[in-house]
Amino acid sequence: MLNVYNILETIRMIQDECLDIRTTTMGISLLDCIDTDIHKACDKVYEKIVTRAERLVPVGEQIEKEYGIPIINKRISVTPIAMLAAACPGQDPVEFAKTLQRAADTCGVNFIGGYSALVHKGFSSGDEALIRSIPEALAVTNNICSSVNIGSTKSGINMDAVKLMGQIVKETAERTADRDCIGAAKLVVFCNAVEDNPFMAGAFHGPGEPDCEIHVGVSGPGVVRSALTKYPDASINELADIIKKTAFKITRMGQLVGARASELLGVPFGIVDLSLAPTPAIGDSVAHILEEMGLEMCGTHGTTACLAMLNDAVKKGGVMASSTVGGLSGAFIPVSEDAGMIDAAVAGVLSLEKLEAMTAVCSVGLDMIVVPGDITPETISAIIADEAAIGMVNTKTTAVRLIPAIGKKEGETLEFGGLLGSGPVMPIRQQSAAKFINRGGRIPAPMHSLKN
Amino acid sequence: MRAVVTVIGKDNVGILHKVSGICADMGANVIEVTQSVLQDMFAMIMLVDITGMEKDFSEMVDRMTELGEKLGLSIHTMHEDIFNSMHTI
Numbered sequence: 143m144l145n146v147y148n149i150l151e152t153i154r155m156i157q158d159e160c161l162d163i164r165t166t167t168m169g170i171s172l173l174d175c176i177d178t179d180i181h182k183a184c185d186k187v188y189e190k191i192v193t194r195a196e197r198l199v200p201v202g203e204q205i206e207k208e209y210g211i212p213i214i215n216k217r218i219s220v221t222p223i224a225m226l227a228a229a230c231p232g233q234d235p236v237e238f239a240k241t242l243q244r245a246a247d248t249c250g251v252n253f254i255g256g257y258s259a260l261v262h263k264g265f266s267s268g269d270e271a272l273i274r275s276i277p278e279a280l281a282v283t284n285n286i287c288s289s290v291n292i293g294s295t296k297s298g299i300n301m302d303a304v305k306l307m308g309q310i311v312k313e314t315a316e317r318t319a320d321r322d323c324i325g326a327a328k329l330v331v332f333c334n335a336v337e338d339n340p341f342m343a344g345a346f347h348g349p350g351e352p353d354c355e356i357h358v359g360v361s362g363p364g365v366v367r368s369a370l371t372k373y374p375d376a377s378i379n380e381l382a383d384i385i386k387k388t389a390f391k392i393t394r395m396g397q398l399v400g401a402r403a404s405e406l407l408g409v410p411f412g413i414v415d416l417s418l419a420p421t422p423a424i425g426d427s428v429a430h431i432l433e434e435m436g437l438e439m440c441g442t443h444g445t446t447a448c449l450a451m452l453n454d455a456v457k458k459g460g461v462m463a464s465s466t467v468g469g470l471s472g473a474f475i476p477v478s479e480d481a482g483m484i485d486a487a488v489a490g491v492l493s494l495e496k497l498e499a500m501t502a503v504c505s506v507g508l509d510m511i512v513v514p515g516d517i518t519p520e521t522i523s524a525i526i527a528d529e530a531a532i533g534m535v536n537t538k539t540t541a542v543r544l545i546p547a548i549g550k551k552e553g554e555t556l557e558f559g560g561l562l563g564s565g566p567v568m569p570i571r572q573q574s575a576a577k578f579i580n581r582g583g584r585i586p587a588p589m590h591s592l593k594n
Numbered sequence: 595m596r597a598v599v600t601v602i603g604k605d606n607v608g609i610l611h612k613v614s615g616i617c618a619d620m621g622a623n624v625i626e627v628t629q630s631v632l633q634d635m636f637a638m639i640m641l642v643d644i645t646g647m648e649k650d651f652s653e654m655v656d657r658m659t660e661l662g663e664k665l666g667l668s669i670h671t672m673h674e675d676i677f678n679s680m681h682t683i
Binding site: 157 | 681
């Protein structure tokens with residue numbers, strides 16, 4: 143039965159602690175839009191997206207009103223476009239990006255993700271052309287996100303793709319240098335990419351997914367921090383219990399919204415992604431949760447242990463609250479999108495190396511990190527390779543979203559605004575890894591990939 | 595189907611009257627009211643039945659929010675499912 147305490151707790155979470163549904167993301171398969179004529183394929187893509195997602199935004203708004211819970215983003219993920227581009231050799235895949243942008247404008251969604259290629263074992267027809275078109279595609283569109291999977295635990299790491307992605311990340315930043323290098327903020331390089339991720343910029347609709355489905359990504363770092371504040375002297379396992387209970391409540395809300403959206407849209411419910419996704423808003427920071435646990439500042443010694451506990455407790459609490467958990471599910475640590483991380487990076491306490499260690503125990507990876515504009519493509523590739531190795535060996539998703547700040551040096555800042563926030567240019571090592579990167583080939587899959 | 599209306603803010607004359615007026619107007623039946631005034635802070639939680647409502651629930655949400663803004667109160671109108679799902683297993 144309803145009681146006053148519970149009602150007020152829910153309202154406080156939403157009103158004062160930034161609890162929200164971060165995204166409802168509709169996954170749409172475009173496999174039936176493949177055509178050897180790129181113009182015909184684009185027409186089919188546009189038609190399918192606007193038909194399927196026609197009611198996505200109004201339904202989201204209706205649910206916001208019904209439950210009084212903000213839904214920050216309404217998004218779409220589509221089949222990796224490289225699969226469509228494969229059928230149109232010699233034709234410019236950027237046409238697909240422009241078509242997706244038109245569809246995004248028509249549907250009124252914040253982003254469409256899926257200008258993607260899966261090349262963890264090698265390039266198939268269409269993959270390389272698509273990857274090489276990413277800088278142009280992200281420069282001529284505003285709401286399109288791109289991702290490339292370059293490794294997996296099962297197949298190892300495709301080092302030719304790693305080398306290429308170093309160049310592509312740099313070029314993407316250069317092409318949008320007049321807009322704070324925003325292109326690179328919409329490009330993710332994955333190892334062990336998941337096929338049902340609702341979060342941008344890495345969302346795409348995997349080929350094993352149904353024709354159309356709806357995913358929900360929840361958020362609520364502020365709620366977790368606030369719950370911990372009430373127990374300043376609790377032991378670590380007591381803190382873990384508090385986080386579990388809080389994650390349960392947050393995830394239940396995601397489950398409710400997903401089920402309702404599925405009912406109203408008439409499409410199957412995909413997954414709830416149990417993530418703690420920060421925003422630059424005050425009180426919505428993952429770093430502040432770690433500091434609440436007892437760190438003077440995020441990034442200092444002990445950060446990895448605190449994050450490991452947080453990430454595990456969020457999953458344990460969330461998993462019982464939802465019938466279908468999926469996506470990335472864990473705590474995110476995007477530097478520019480988290481007020482506490484920004485402060486720690488500016489103070490020089492949070493380093494790239496510490497962030498790398500943190501990615502071994504939490505969701506995703508080196509996310510929204512601004513690096514000096516004169517970084518070489520080989521160094522970007524080497525950072526990608528390091529991060530992919532962590533993902534491959536630990537059988538987890540890792541990703542790299544670096545933003546080379548063209549024309550800027552260490553100590554300066556890039557301002558993206560909105561949910562993307564702002565980030566200080568972080569120092570990198572100056573010694574070259576070019577010889578390693580230029581070798582090419584593939585890092586073989588680890589021993590524990592042989593499970594059959 | 596039921597909804598929960600919560601009103602929090604500075605006490606003044608006729609809050610309950612105005613909130614329940616909107617409910618009546620929309621065809622939502624008030625089932626239960628809990629209210630308290632501590633010093634000059636007013637807090638009310640109202641449970642209403644929205645099954646027989648002739649108008650759209652979102653219209654009621656809009657009208658309540660509008661009233662809240664007019665009176666300088668924080669008024670939330672939410673479907674009961676959100677509380678049930680968050681706080682019960």
